[in-house]
Amino acid sequence: MQHEIDLLEHDLERLSQAILYQQTPNLSRKVGQRLVTVPPVGGPRRRWALVGAAVALAVLAAAVAVGSIPPARDAVADFFDRINIFQTTESPEGLPTAVTGTQLTLQEAEARLGQRLLLPTYPEELTPSKVLLQDFGQVKAAVIFFRHPDGTPFALFETNGRVGKGLPFGRTASATFVPGLGSEAYWLEGLRIVEYYDLSGRVIPESVRTTDVNTLVWDEGGFVYRLEGQLAQEEAVRIAQSLQ
Amino acid sequence: MEERTPLEDESLIVKAQHGDASAFGQLVERYQDAVFRGALLVLQDASEAEDAAQEAFMKAYRALHRFHGGALRPWLVKIAVNEALNRRKARKRRMAVAQRIGTAGETLEWALDETLIDRERARLLRAALEALREQERVLIYLRYFLMLSEKELAGYFGCAPGTVKSRLHRALARLREVVIRRYPGLLVETG
Numbered sequence: 020m021q022h023e024i025d026l027l028e029h030d031l032e033r034l035s036q037a038i039l040y041q042q043t044p045n046l047s048r049k050v051g052q053r054l055v056t057v058p059p060v061g062g063p064r065r066r067w068a069l070v071g072a073a074v075a076l077a078v079l080a081a082a083v084a085v086g087s088i089p090p091a092r093d094a095v096a097d098f099f100d101r102i103n104i105f106q107t108t109e110s111p112e113g114l115p116t117a118v119t120g121t122q123l124t125l126q127e128a129e130a131r132l133g134q135r136l137l138l139p140t141y142p143e144e145l146t147p148s149k150v151l152l153q154d155f156g157q158v159k160a161a162v163i164f165f166r167h168p169d170g171t172p173f174a175l176f177e178t179n180g181r182v183g184k185g186l187p188f189g190r191t192a193s194a195t196f197v198p199g200l201g202s203e204a205y206w207l208e209g210l211r212i213v214e215y216y217d218l219s220g221r222v223i224p225e226s227v228r229t230t231d232v233n234t235l236v237w238d239e240g241g242f243v244y245r246l247e248g249q250l251a252q253e254e255a256v257r258i259a260q261s262l263q
Numbered sequence: 264m265e266e267r268t269p270l271e272d273e274s275l276i277v278k279a280q281h282g283d284a285s286a287f288g289q290l291v292e293r294y295q296d297a298v299f300r301g302a303l304l305v306l307q308d309a310s311e312a313e314d315a316a317q318e319a320f321m322k323a324y325r326a327l328h329r330f331h332g333g334a335l336r337p338w339l340v341k342i343a344v345n346e347a348l349n350r351r352k353a354r355k356r357r358m359a360v361a362q363r364i365g366t367a368g369e370t371l372e373w374a375l376d377e378t379l380i381d382r383e384r385a386r387l388l389r390a391a392l393e394a395l396r397e398q399e400r401v402l403i404y405l406r407y408f409l410m411l412s413e414k415e416l417a418g419y420f421g422c423a424p425g426t427v428k429s430r431l432h433r434a435l436a437r438l439r440e441v442v443i444r445r446y447p448g449l450l451v452e453t454g
Contacts, residue, residue, distance in 0.1 A: 020436075020439065023439050023442075023443075023450050024432075024435045024436065024439055026449075026450060026452060027388075027435060027438055027439060027442065027449070027450075028407075028435060030380070030384065030388055030449065031388070031403065031407040031408075032407060033379050033380045034375075034379075034380050034385050034388055034389075034407075034408075035407050035408045035410075036376070036379050037375045037376045037377070037379035037380045037385065038373050038374070038375060038376075038408070039373075039374040039375060039376055040296075040300055040303070041309055041374070043295050043296045043299045043300070044299065044313045044316075045295075046291055046292075046295040046298070046299065046313070046316055046317060046320060047288045047289075047291040047292040047295060049317055050287075050288065050291050050317055050320045050321065050324075051284065051285075051288045051291075053317070053321055054284040054287065054288070054321075054324060133387075134445045134446065135444065135445065135447065137444075242394065242445070
C-alpha cells in the first residue's frame, strides 16, 4: 500500500510541476483601485460591520420564511454536492422513455468508459443480460441489465465521472434520503425526468428521458450510480451495497 | 525562487493595519500568485478565480486587524480557497438555470509540460482528484500544488503538524482507493 501511495505522491508532484499556469492577473492594481473606496481597516468599524451582518441575516431569514426566495422553495435538494434533485413544472409529455445506447460486451464497455465497471455480488450468480454504452461525448455511461431471481428486471448505470446529476421530478414523484449508502443516496419513486449534465454543467439534450421506475441513486467515491427497477427499496440497497 | 522574511511581511502588515493601502498593495503583489492559483484549482475557471482572488484580498484587508502574526501566505490562501469553495457551491446551484439557457461556463483544460507527465496520465490523476471529497482534494492541492509546508498547513487548519501529516496520509489513502477502483492504470510505474 505504501508503495502505491508513494507512486501517487510522485505523480502529484510531477503533475504539479507540469501545470503551466496562466499568468496571474495584476491583482495588486485591481485591489488597489477597490481599496480607494474602502475606509481604513481598524477596530471602530467592527461593531457596525457585525450589526450589518446581523441585519442581512435577519432579512435573509425573513425572505426565506415568506418564500420570496424561489430557489429555497423550489429546489428540493440542490444544496447536495453531486446529486441534484429538483421539483419541476416541466411536462414529461413527448420525452423518450427508453434507455438507449450501443450494445457492447462488458469488456468493450469498460474499455470505452476507461474504467473498471462494478458488478453486484448479491443476489448470487447474477449475470448481465445486456450491456449498453451511452456515449454523450465527454460523458459516458454503461447501463448493465440484470434479471433478479424473482424475475424483476433492473438496470445499473455507471458513469465515467461526476455526472448524471440532474434528476428533476414532478409533483407526483418523491425522493427519500437513504442513510448508510455511499456519501449520499436517494430513493426515487413516481414519474420523473432524468437528464445527464456535461462537465461544465449543461444538460445533454440526447440524455433526457422520463421514467416512473423505482430508482436508487447514490454517490460513491465521487461517482454517481443508478439502480433502476421495480424492486423494493431494501433489496435495491442490498444490491447496491454488494457492488465490487 | 524569492525568499521573504517574516519581518518584511510583518512591517507591511502593521502599516496596512494602520490604513496604508500601498503597503497592503505590496503584500497583494507578493502573494497574488498563490492566492490566484488556490482559487483557480478549486474553481477551474480563470475569470471566476480572478474575481474570487480579488474578493479574498478585499476580505483580508478588512480582516487584517484580526491577523495576529504567523505566516501570511496560508492565511491569505485560506481566505481565497474558502471564497472559491463558496463560489463553487453557488455555481452548482446556478447550474440548473444556466444549463437551461446555455450559459454555463467551460471547464478549464490544464496546459501541461508534457515532458514531465504524460497527458493521459495527468487526465486520469485529475479525474481521480475530482472524485475525492472536497476537504481531501483541497488538502492535496494545498500541499502538492501550492507547496504549502506542513507547518503552514498546521497554521491553515489550526491544528498540530502531526495532525496535518495524518490527514494528508488519509487523503492519499483515499486517492489510492479511488485509483484502484477506477484508474488502476495509474499504479503502473512509468519513467
